[in-house]
Amino acid sequence: MQNCRQNNWRKRRFAYAKDFGCGTVLLENKPSPNHSRSLWVALLIGACLMAGIDEIVFHQLLAWHHFYDQSTPAIGLLSDGLLHAAELIGLVAGFFMYADLRRSHSLAPRRAWAGFFMGMGGFQIFDGIVDHKLLRVHQVRYGVDNLFIYDLLWNLGGLILLLIGVWLLVKARSATAPQQANT
């Protein structure tokens, strides 16, 4: 019997087979979820969505971040431009790939949620450490004495989201493990 968890869907065509005694009947592929793709697509959406939330909430609504703060080096501006392009295109790409997973009935919702939280948390930490501190694109908030507290809370928030994602992934893995043993 073929492996039920092969990722290539064309190979999965006759994956669902049953022996009725008189011979093996091959059944149409029971739409088996594509675990790793579900995780990565949702991770992409999560990271890009977090970047969008950052843009809208902190840049536009709270106006904590600056469009340009007179201290960002040229390389920071360039990386900011490329990252901005990546998040914009990534969000659209992510949603279309998600729609494609739904269409082909291969979405694994638990993995997707895990990936979504991991993406959100991962981007928040990346933004807090690489963008704010290393490239100095901008700071969390200007004109405050205790910037360290803001940085700490920012990265802690990211870490919590990331840990939620990891916890969901561990749960999702343990939920699919017994199924694997049966097939």
Next chain:
Amino acid sequence: MQEHYSAYNSPSFWIPNAILLLVLLLYLMAVVRQYQQGKSWSGWRTAGFCSGIALLILALWPPLMHYGHQNLEGHMIQHLLIGMLAPLGLVLAAPLTLVLRTLNPPTGRRLTAVLGSRPFHYVSHPLTALLLNIGGMYLLYLTPLYGAIQHHPYLHWVLHLHFLLAGYLFVWAIAGPDPAPRRPGLQLRSIVLFISAGAHAYLSKAMYAYEFPRNTHHSLEEIQAAAKLMYYGGDLAELLLAVAFFYTWYKAKERRSKTIQTAGVSVPQIFTGYTAK
């Protein structure tokens, strides 16, 4: 000098508008002919072409022209309409497909030969389009070119035409629905789209930070407001272009999986095969 732009009866107002309306009329006539011949033509495409033309007419509306020549923010609004939003509507309306369907077969074949030719492939390559579109913007705003154009009214028209043609070529190269036998693959086009969006965002931030274009009569506040408009307006246009691009990917994947299903072995839903022991 400014009178020249804002008068409704001046040739610089009615000539471009007359051309635009003529093009729209030709498109609509071709669509009507499709319906008369019993062929289908998507209403979305027709709507896209109408909105593209409407955006161009709006961009050439005399008060906006006047504002665009006085103020850098106005110039950015025009640039956004002519170079980014209008081409999106026009390209997605697939005018070339409509032309090919309307022309008689020999002329159509000659046109297809041109579309499949090597020179056309180089000109319409996403990288060429990127260079013309974004490269042109870098040249315009970071060099004294912008200041020079302000003193020559006819160069303004050349500039608007360049924005339109380069914008159209870029959108066509990335997400054009028209047939192009040598169109590069989705991977290269997605990379070009990413570079374009990144270069546009960087240019607008650099203009904000380092006060480009220089040696003009615009104040710093005006340049910064224009750069912000360019950044967020560019976002909107790139977002729409990305949606158009990934939609083609989504549709292409659907077509591929359909052909596999119909050409493949398994047609019934449940029972698909039987192998004797």
